[in-house]
Amino acid sequence: MSVLYRLEWGMLEETFKHLRQCGDGRDECQILWLSSWDMPEVISKVVHPKHAAHFGGFVLDDDWLNKFWMELGDTNMGIRFQVHTHPGEAFHSKTDDEFPILHKPGFLSLVIPNFGLGAVGFKDAYLTEIQTNGGWQEVPIESRLVLT
Amino acid sequence: MDNVNPNEKSQGADAKSGETGCEGGGHAIEHLHEAEHDLEKALEKQRDAAQEIAKAEVEIKEAIREEEQEHARQFAVEVLYDGVKKKFEVRIEETVKQLLDKAIAAFGPLPNPHTLSLYKDGKELADTSTIKQAGIKPHDVLLLRPSTVKGGA
Secondary structure, X not given: OXXXXXXXXXXXXXXXXXXXXXXXXXXXXXXXXXXXXXXXXXXXXXXXXXXXXXXXXEEEOHHHHHHHHHHHHHXXXXXXXXXXXXXXXXXXXXXXXHXXXXXXXXXXXEEEOHHHOOOOOOOOOEEEEEOOOOOEEEOXXXXXXXXX | OOOXXXXXXXXXXXXXXXXXXXXXXXXXXXXXXXXXXXXXXXXHHHHHHHHHHHHHHHHHHHHHHHHHHHHOOEEEEEEEEOOEEEEEEEEOOOEHHHHHHHHHHXXXXXXXXXXXXXXXXXXXXXXXXXXXXXXXXXOOEEEEEEOOOEEEO
């Protein structure tokens, strides 16, 4: 059931760049990691969704989400991770649990602390996965993600 | 003058006749050019007519398709979730909720189904509407997606 995804270092750098530029140390921000359905284990695209954000949260734009959903179908891609920042400690809040972009077993959510202003990497980051019963369960990052 | 050689006269008549023959050939060529021109015009009209027939046939097929769509009571639609499309047969009197439940089961089962809805043309479809009331037509692609995506510390 569990997949060990491969992510290029450059994509992690790109992710942090978006989180820092968009959040600017003031607002939360979200990024999505996609891969092709032909090769799901290799993350091949970083997407920065259109969203409204504030210090303690974010909401994705509804029209953007419709277009993005169609684009996923047209390009044969699927969402593997949602990545978002928190102002301080990384954890999964009640809102994070209840309103993910996908709610299916195996979907992963990575939370980056301190608005992503720390070093590029997973120090103090938090990774959680949806279980078959719908609940979230924290998982070690290295068990689901390897940097290449 | 009376001693005119009949042969000479005859030759003269032949020469005149020959001139007349040349003039007749000129008319014939002219007629031929006119006929060719008329033929080209006729062929052009034929081509135009063929194009109009082809256009009319396409319009008839389109009208038949629209008519069939308008009156189809059962047809196939596609539902798109996370980049994957699946086909579903629907009946116009079914509710959107029935289709939603079938889609959730086919793509999953997906936990927390209450967070998911069907979308058409960017609009969330009311669960209680029938397929007909929701304006769903054959071959429509509907989105299965969460109503809201948000996060927060």
